[in-house]
Amino acid sequence: MRKPVSRIVIALLAVLTVLIGFPAAAEVQALPTVDMEAVLKAAQIDPRRADSAITPGSKPSVLLVEQALAAKGLLASSYADGHFGTRTIDAYAAYQRSLGYTGIDASGLPGPTSLRTLGEQRYTVVKLVSAGSKVTYHGKLMNTRTKAMLVEAERRFGTSFGVTQGSYNAGGTPASAGTHDGGGALDISVSGMSSTTRTNAARALRQVGFAAWVRTPAQGDWGYHIHAIALADPDQSTGAYHQSGDYYLGYNGLANRAPDDGPAVTKVTWEEYQRAN
Structure with a gap:
């Protein structure tokens, strides 16, 4: 003879049936x-x-x-x-x-x-953003996210860039003011480029998600080069993410916070660029 089922078990089954029957009850427990x-x-x-x-x-x-x-x-x-x-x-x-x-x-x-x-x-x-691991590209240290961005910028520009300073370079060039201490920061050579070509190079970098400016000798203790910061790189130094913010707000990324002097583009992060392309 079968034993009677416990009333408690029946009650529990009834509660589970109600919960399963109403998806909204499970949704209440979902975190934002x-x-x-x-x-x-x-x-x-x-x-x-x-x-x-x-x-x-x-x-x-x-x-x-x-x-x-x-x-x-x-x-x-x-x-x-x-x-x-x-x-x-x-x-x-x-x-x-x-x-x-x-x-x-x-x-x-x-x-x-x-x-x-x-x-x-x-x-x-x-929408997690990861800098990835550290790698060497064009002889300079950077992370895999920055490398992927640079490779795509080179494709758009039509030729490879020369990198004169990479990332994670704590105690590097004093004129950089710590922007290269973390990830996402690069200095690009413009040796032999005309003014127009320098601008086109900065444009290609901006189009894939860099805040990029052509730096001139008149602006500081340096020669002509392009300074580039990978927007939204979570490994950025404080100086680098300040430059990123200034780029979004229309400044030149220098201490004087003068108006942006670079080519006009739609400002995107690397992730936004990838979704659009």
């Missing part, structure tokens, strides 16, 4: 998402603004990151407003240090690992 591309763009642009304007498309993601920082006591709740300004940069840098990061890794610019760790039980990260 943080768009890393949007966060990186805001973290580059917002600290360079003269006001507290919010970078278009970034507010929902930035707000989730700021709320997570506030929950850890690293950011006053009044600054959890969707503007990734200097207070948020400082708070994020403090969080990175709490994870044991130092130097460039604690610059306040979010990386994929720290961003996901901060969001545990609070949000999930989408």
Whole structure:
């Protein structure tokens, strides 16, 4: 003779049936998402603004990151407003240090690992951006993301570039002011190029996601060259992501913050360029 089924088991089965029958119940448990591309763009642009304007498309993601920082006591709740300004940069840098990061890794610019760790039980990260591993290309050190960008810029330009300074070059050329200490920074030779060709080279670099300017001897203690910063590279030094922000805001990337003197292009990151092509 079969034993009677426990009333408790029946009740549990009934509850499971109800839950399975209503997808909305499962959806309630889903965490919100943080768009890393949007966060990186805001973290580059917002600290360079003269006001507290919010970078278009970034507010929902930035707000989730700021709320997570506030929950850890690293950011006053009044600054959890969707503007990734200097207070948020400082708070994020403090969080990175709490994870044991130092130097460039604690610059306040979010990386994929720290961003996901901060969001545990609070949000999930989408549109991840990774600098990749360190490689040597044209005899200079850079990361795989920067190399891929440079290869595509060379294809557009029609010939290879000469790289005179790469990335991760801490203590390098003093005139670079630390912009090459982290990832995404390159200096390109323009030896033998005409003014028009130099401009075309900078244009090709900009089209694939670099903030690129033709530097002249009149601007500083250097010869003609192109200075390029890979937008949204999460390994950027503080100086490099300040230059990225200035590029977005229409400046020349120098300390005088004069108007941008480079070729006009649609400003995109490498990820945006790849999706469009």
